[in-house]
Amino acid sequence: MKLFFATLFAKLAYIALRILGRNASHFPGVVALKLCPDYLSRVKKCPMTICVTGTNGKTTVTNLVADFLEANGKKVASNRLGSNITEGVTCAYTRSVSLFGTPKVDVMVLEVDERASRLILPYIGPDYVLCTNLFRDSLMRNAHPDYIFEVLENSIPEGAFMVLNADDPLSSRLKEGNERMYFSVGRQPSDVEECINRVADNTICPKCQTTMKYEYLHYHHLGHYSCPACGYTAPQAAYTALKADAEQLTLEVMHEGKLRTYPLINDALYNIYNEVALITLASKLGYDEDTIESTLKGMHITGTRLRELKAGGIDVYCFLSKGCNSVACSRNFDNVRVHPGKKAVYLALDDMSYRKNSVEFDGWIYDVDYEFLNDPDILQIVVGGPRYADHRLRLLMAGVAPEKISCCDDEMDAVDLVEPEGIDKVYILYDNTIYDLSFRIADKMVRRLTEAAK
Ligand SMILES: [Zn+2]
Structure with a gap:
């Protein structure tokens, strides 16, 4: 009964806010949680849940994944506007079910805030977790990347399939016992060998604490790293983005030794990461390369970004x-x-x-x-x-x-x-x-x- 009234009043709050011209991506979740504090564990889940987390790029990737699945005929519910803490995720769930709690969609695609993940992931049990990267973020909110790593490590369920960034020495090590696939970006003309940024966290070998060497470094701590002392190295990526052509709007991607050209969504290096993350997840979900290529043709970065x-x-x-x-x-x-x-x-x-x-x-x-x-x-x-x-x-x-x-x-x-x-x-x-x-x-x-x- 609690669940019914929580869904009902959240839906009414959503309608009222929309009439007032507000985006209504947070408050209906507040209402649902007030009436049913364990809403997330009680609400019926649709057949598939994909969660996207990480310091940067998660709103973009969430939107790309939701757009991709919708373009391929799936009914999707998502917190597209980036309301990524418990209230925003709850709000997305209240819209994913009918008044009587029956799921109305095929897939939930959720952006999940890293620090809030402990209040969300254990209760919704995602099938897939995609982590874009882990960087230094707001000191007041997120303290330190190692702290956020531990929060995610303890929040992601054992059964979740991981899609991870091979070029990030930190987030690539999340949930080492879980099944996984990696994406990466290969050597770029703008790469360096020594970091030129003011911030480069996580450049110490996680196994033996020696400073790692980079064959090439894209920015901050992302690149192809290895430890000169113990041999620890970046994991092998399933999909590696190589040459991006901003004129022709094409992106070469290496997969199992074969090069394939995809449409380029945006030429900023961080958006190339976002695109190759999508390609990797889509292939894991069973989409063939022709379908991925044709779907990418019509896609763009969300206007909020x-x-x-x-x-x-x-x-x-x-x-x-x-x-x-x-x-x-x-x-x-x-x-x-x-x-x-x-x-x-x-x-x-x-x-x-x-x-x-x-x-x-x-x-x-x-x-x-x-x-x-x-x-x-x-x-x-x-x-x-x-x-x-x-x-x-x-x-x-x-x-x-x-x-x-x-x-x-x-x-x-x-x-x-x-x-x-x-x-x-x-x-x-x-x-x-x-x-x-x-x-x-x-x-x-x-x-x-x-x-x-x-
Ligand atoms: Zn080492």
Whole structure:
């Protein structure tokens, strides 16, 4: 009875919020858990559950997996918007069943927050767990990658099939007793042998604690590693992404010694990881390579992560850059740096929750590679938000010339500081807590650039 009323009131809350134009991905779960605190263990499960976790890329991969399965005729329920703690997952379950608790879908595809995994995974018993990677993340929320590893290790059930990143010395070791398949990215033109990032955790051999050697290193601690002392090495990947062609939009992938070309969804290296993770999971689910290739043709990165616009001959890119997550911001800074053209960068990276609760910790910006923004083709950097002075200081420390930096404490007003003169591309990098505001920022930016071109 408890379960029935929890489902009923969650569904009513969902309908009411949708009428009000809200996304309703969290609160209905709060309602269900209030009425039935063990909702997740009681609710009837559909035939297959796939969970996606990891520090970076999990919303993108969750959406790619859900899109892939839907394109192949499956009925899917998912927390696509990234509500990935207990309430969000519960909300997705209340929508996956009828009022009387019968599953209405074939597959649940769930993004699961790493730290919240202990409250979720043991109760839903996933058939597949895909972990994208483990990096340093927000210190207040996630402490340290080794701590998060232990949380996941103790939360993932014994029977779950693991899809893991062979290039990550940490997450590749999750649940060593479980069946598994690995994905990886092979040597890239941009690779290095010594880490150039400010942060590289997990570079010590897990068996004998010697510093590992990298044959090539993509970024931070991801690459092809081996231990010079005991011989511990990266596991063999089932699928390895090799050459990505951003012009032709193709991606070469090696599988059992054979090369095959797939459509490229997006050329950022972190999205190549996301794509090869999807290919690996899809093959494990029994899809043949022709089906995978034809399905990938129509796929794209979810609009909450990446949007591309045009304004007065200038390309405008909107990238989600999670504040407090130094690796996510560094990846986007690097991505901006390697794109060709003369560029302006607009940053709105302050975690909005800080405004309510004052600041706990802003040291994360010293883990971010602001140095990537010190580039001759980046002509201007505009910072908007209440902590603009911290970002400005960090940019100056990275060697960016003061005359290139413009700041304003209001994100919308900061748009007026962007100077279109001589610019081919504008990059808007925004924190996930200002997702809604990012649309208004982008609209104003497009208007400003269009006006200037007249
Ligand atoms: Zn070793």
